[in-house]
Amino acid sequence: MAEQPGSTGGTEGRVPPPARPAGDTAHPRLSLLDVEMLRSMAQGMPLDEISQQVGVSRLSLVRRVERLMALLGVRDRAELVAKAERENLIQGSAASATDDGIRGS
Secondary structure (H helix, E strand, O other): OOOOOOOOOOOOOOOOOOOOOOOOOOOOOOEHHHHHHHHHHHOOOOHHHHHHHHOOOHHHHHHHHHHHHHHHOOOOHHHHHHHHHHOOOOOOOHHHOEOOOOOOO
8 A cells, every 4th residue: 555645654643652761771671579680690699599588489580580581682691680780770770660570471
């Protein structure tokens, strides 16, 4: 179907997503638990200790880590921590993380 003269390609009426506040670097789909897990991983804490610290089973923790790797487009835990640090996902404000567990899943 050819565009009509003066057409904007079907974009009229679309509203762009809201701008994020300056300095808001937290990923919109990271929960408080995700941030806490990433911080512990960045400190070199073993998964068994992290699972005890945050109060979830090791299997649940491993699944959350896998979900985070997919969400952030990385292949392993080292890359996950490096990307989280590089993008200030674990140093940013905890207020911008969600407290409802896994959001958007």
